[in-house]
Amino acid sequence: MNDLNLDRLFNPKSIAMIGASANPSKWGFIILLNILKGDYSGKIYPVNPKEDSILGQKCYPCVADVPEAVDLVIITTPAKVVPPLIDECGQKGIPFGIVVTSDFSETGPEGAALERDVVSRAAKYGIRLVGPNSMGIFSSQTKLHAKMPPIMPLQGNISMFSQSGNLGVQMLGWGAEEGVGFEKFVSSGNEGDLSCLDYIRYFGQDKATDVIIGYLEGIDPGMELFPVAQEVSRKKPIIVFKGGRTDAGGRAAATHTGAMAGQSKIFKSVFRQAGMLEVKTSQALLDCARAFANCPLPKGNRIGIITRGGGWGVITVDACEENGLKIPQLPDKIIRKLDKHLPKYWSRGNPIDLVATIAHDPYLDCLEVLAEWEGVDAVIALGAGRRTPQYPYSKDVKGPQPLLDAIKMASEYFDQRRKKPDWMLEGIGRLVKRTGKPIIVVAIGPETLHRSNLYEFQVVSYPTPERAVRVLWQMCKYRRFLDSQQ
Amino acid sequence: MKLIEDALKRGATSLSEYESKLLLAEYGIPITREGIVSTAEDAVKKAAEIGYPVVLKGSGEAISHKTEMNLISLNLKDEEDVRQAFKELTTNPKAEVKEVLVQQMIKGDRELMVGLTRDSQFGPCVMYGLGGIFTEILEDVAFRVAPLTRWDAMDMMNDIKGKKILEAFRGKPAVDREALADILLAVGQIGLDHDKVHEIDINPLKLIDGKPVAVDALVVFE
Incomplete structure (x- = not known):
């Protein structure tokens, strides 16, 4: 298993944000605000040729003008300008990028061609990309909240990848409500470059991660999910929630085996063989993560x-x-x-x-x-x-005095018990x-x-x-x- | 393997039942005692060798759905039965039958199935499940990526809803799980050894005193 080090992606010392915006309806504003509000420990450089400063941060006309080295670039511009921006980032020597921008392969052949262009330019410079069409990442070590929704996850030892941004950040939100903390999170988007396999591999060797969870819809043919997952599973649990479990329609096949071999059945079996733990509901995903992360x-x-x-x-x-x-x-x-x-x-x-x-x-x-x-x-x-709960007592309750007195007594007894450590x-x-x-x-x-x-x-x-x-x-x-x- | 090379050379898309089982036998999978014949005389001779009762099946490349095409005669108890069945098979209006497979008749108390499929994602995958008509009705099957470890094979037997099928019941002994594991491992190995083999069906896999035996098999090429 090759060592793909994503430390500087998740814990960058400095970030350039291309498409940073002063308009609160733009992702370039919201994500920047989340990063600042989250108290990110590194430096952040908004890039936008039309502004001098955004959210109190000095703004740079282009990424080349940023005065120091940049570990991570976040791009939220329209899709068609992304390819030349990748060249600029490459010339700047930036190793990692998150393309939040959508309108790529998820929309059709034209978008797919644009995505291939972006990915091949990035490869030329050795830039590794998250997305496109990613909702961003979270990392507890650097307090990096580079993601769309203003959810503030709790810190913990669970790392998550999600092929659905919405479902993923919802898990972070539920986790915050239920006390389940996260170490790292990535919305993997279209996986034009980095894929869920890379994240599994990386989380597998990441010392701060004890439990890996993921939402998976599909993987490209030829990707070695099985050997990678089996090797990582020997070190730490991978809990997986697979979307698209029902096979639409029957398959025409020459044998019974072929007819039975729906994608969902094979995935289910492969998960078990590789030691991955498949859950069938979003609730079970977080339920499992909670116990694996906090119990022997x-x-x-x-x-x-x-x-x-x-x-x-x-x-x-x-x-x-x-x-x-x-x-x-x-x-x-x-x-x-x-x-x-x-x-x-x-x-x-x-x-x-x-x-x-x-x-x-x-x-x-x-x-x-x-x-x-x-x-x-x-x-x-x-x-x-x-x-001990609060006694369901209300001052408006009506009834004979002895009953009211009794309710008050019960209420006081409950309150007293509640005060005990x-x-x-x-x-x-x-x-x-x-x-x-x-x-x-x-x-x-x-x-x-x-x-x-x-x-x-x-x-x-x-x-x-x-x-x-x-x-x-x-x-x-x-x-x-x-x-x-x- | 010569068997596969020859079939591919003549442009076949699959192996006949007889050839399919020869391939399985090469990998140590127990199969029914059987032989191919083209005359009634040889059929009778073969049946005597195998021992009664026997089954006669129309054989040939184009023949894969034998039950539907009325090309199986079961439970033939003597020479008379064999001659009669041979005549019927070779004069079947639905198919041109030139060769006939004479096969040991196994009255299995339960039917299992083992198969192989080549998945675009995971490569050759072994399938195990309930056999016979239940394969399609219940879809109670499990897969494992080849090569399987012995633990994978054992775990697979418990990975279907009908896992109790392997236990002792109604006076019949429990299935020999080690022997079944050998078969699962062997089928995975065939998939790894032969890229051209796209799918395999062993259905049904029947039991003689708890030992599994491949009764019908089909090997399909890419």
Whole structure:
């Protein structure tokens, strides 16, 4: 695998922005503003022959006038002027470019010809290009927000490539809401030059990246997705969301095998063979990324479950078994340990049902016993991550005085509990570190809850058991792949 | 390989069933006991060699959808049956049959399928799935890029919804997964060794005491 170093693309010391604009309806304004607002650590040089300064930055008539070396050029001009601009950038010795401009191969043969022109000129000078038709890049190290929407992603250890700019930046936005942070992001656009394969390769060797995620629609024939992905998968997980899974129409083929060989079926198989983890929904992409980036990998597929209610335990067991995860029976020694913390009538099985105990202490004690037991590889903790909510009390409520008094009392009790530091989540975080096993929390609540669980306590939580189980299933699949490669 | 070179030289777009299975056999894939004959006399002789019951199939390049063209006679129990079937096949109005394939009859309890396709992206890919009519109805198949590792082959068997087909059921033994893996690996190797081979169908792959045997096969050129 050749070493393609994209460090100066993602972490440039200086950027020239051709097509920088003072007009807030232009991408040349919006992207520049995002870069400035994001507090980019390097230097930025707007280029526009018609302006002296833009957004308080001195403006240069052409890229040759920029007084120092430039690592990265961002181009937002109309398509037809891009080819000569590439020559100028080449003469300036700029190694990387992002062509945000659209109206290239995505629009038809004329655009495709223009794109080939741009790419071949860039190749002549050795410039590596992102795009065209890219929504930009993000890099947490240099705080570089060189992208269209004003989304401010959280910092993290996940790097993403996306063949759809919209879908990609939406993931960054969701991530920010849910506490899932990113290290690098690239909207790969038309992939006239650099392709998703180059990004997979680069993220694979990037020390700041622990997890790679991607949105993929297609790749050009002959590109070596399989060997590259298989090699990178041995080092870090690649979670992939494939768009265009349905094969339009049947295929005419001479054999049954040929007729079955729809693109989607082959991709699905290749992902599995290469150790890539395919998800089927945008939500699952971020769900998986969250756990892989923040949890240790389970060593096997034996799951311990702890619950505050019977029904949740039952559906979690169902989901586990349907996904090939095992629910081991508790041995006597573990039951005896749990007996100390639970009422006499507890069920003495896995899932451990806390039978409507409100208090936090027995929950954490039991969770500790379960997580430390060598018979489980991972734990699902149902109803653990929810902090005491605000009592739904309103001053406008009407009714007899005793009822109003009672509501007020309840409200005060809830408020008092809410003020306590959340040692339960802290305890879970510590337990994950100590046991080296993932403990996935399921808690009904808004995304802000899961954001703070993750961001403040490094606890991975989901609103439903089904989502937690799917994520664990993917983790076990990845473990199996790693084991098979040894 | 001479078999493939000869076929290409005479401008064939595919190998006959008999030739296809000779190619598979070269790669160690178990096939039915069989032989090509052109007279009723030889058919009877061959059937005796193979052992009854036998199957007779019309053979030739242009013949690939034998069931639809009524070119298969199953479960022939004696000489009389063979002579009768031979006559019917060679006088079939739908096809000009000059040669007939006499083949060991396998009453498989379940049917699997193994194939090869040459993908523009990933090159030769091995396919595995449920065989017979279920191939097309359920489309329950998995692919692996060649060359396959043994782990890939084993993993592939669990990568279809109908994975239980390999387990013991109704008094029949479980399928010999190692033997099946050998076949999957061999088919991938054929794809790697012969650029001209575009697609392969082994359908059905039947089971004798848990051991898979290629009962019908088709090799198609580019």
